[in-house]
Amino acid sequence: MSAGGAGIHPTAAVDPAARLGVDVEVGAFTYIGADVEIGDRTRIGAHCSIHGPTRIGRENHIHGHAAIGGEPQDKKFAGERVELVIGDRNTIREFVTVNRGTGDGGGVTRIGDDNWFLAYTHVAHDCVVGNHCVFSNNATLAGHVEVGDHVILSGFVGIHQFCRIGMHAFIGMGAFVNGDVPPFVMVAQDGYGRPRGINSEGLKRRGFDATRTAAIKRAYRALYMSGGSSEDAREKLRALAADSEDVRHLLEFVESGQRPLLR
Structure with a gap:
């Protein structure tokens, strides 16, 4: 273990092969295994477990009883070397679980x-998972899910394996998502989640002006409310994309997917 000024509680168990940066704090009864790297000024609460190979960046705050870097919950896993990589300044609250690949x-x-x-x-x-996302209590990702930047998952949301959630999307409380959610879209619970317009309030908070928001609304209507075929909707999106970078991003998301869009 290498540590520069690390504050490690005497009851913590830190493997000698772990590498801790400057001013890392480790709480009581926490376990940190071999092949774990933790960046400067990261704080880890009591009763946590961090298994490697795991790389954690700087200035993260991991609260008590979190389980980070555990083996994947996959019957095909046979002990091969797989990793977890976490960036900087993340807040990970109590009893959060994050598995390796x-x-x-x-x-x-x-x-x-x-x-x-x-x-x-x-x-x-x-x-x-991208940057600046919020996962509210009990939100759950199955395997192979991709989440873009500035996404909010409300409480008790469940995302099916292999789904993609586009940037700036908002998933409402209790929604179960079994298809791709395009960027900017808001999903509400209705048995399974269903699209319910765009995330206007979230876009406003992030500085989107009226022109950008209007273009995204037109794209949403073309995709979900035009009444034509899927290809008809894409043709309309292509026309709208000529004047809007946001719509171009949405179109790229739609055309690159392997799963059906959430409807």
């Missing part, structure tokens, strides 16, 4: 910067 799923679970994971949230194997 799988050998046939890319081998890495990856989390970006400045995210909030509230109590009892779960990030499964091979997921990719």
Whole structure:
């Protein structure tokens, strides 16, 4: 173990092969395993477990009883080397679980910067989470899910494996999502989640002006309310994309998906 001025509680168990940065704090009865790297000024609460291979960046705050870097919950996992990579300035609250990747799923679970994971949230194997996301209590990702930047998952949301959630999307409380959610879209609970317009309030808070928001609304109507075929909707999006970078991003998301869009 290498540590520069690290504040490690005497009851913590830190493997000698772990590498801790400057001013890392480790709480009582926390376990940190071999092949774990923790960046400068990261704080880890009591009764946590962090298993490697795991790389955690700077200035994260991991609260008590979180379980980070555990083996993937996948019957095909056979002990191969797989990783978890977490960026900087994330807040990970009590009883959060984040698993490493799988050998046939890319081998890495990856989390970006400045995210909030509230109590009892779960990030499964091979997921990719962007930056500035909020996962409210008990929100859950199955394996291989991709989440873009500035996404909000409300409490008790469940995302089906291999789904993608586009940037600036908002998933309402208790929604179960079994298809791709395009960027900017708001989803509400209705048995399974259903699209319910765009995330206007979230876009406003992030500085989107009226022109940008109007273009996104037109794109939403073309995609979900035009009444034509899927290809007809895409043709309308292509026309709208000529004048809007946001619509171009939405179109790229729609055209690159392997799963059906949520409807």
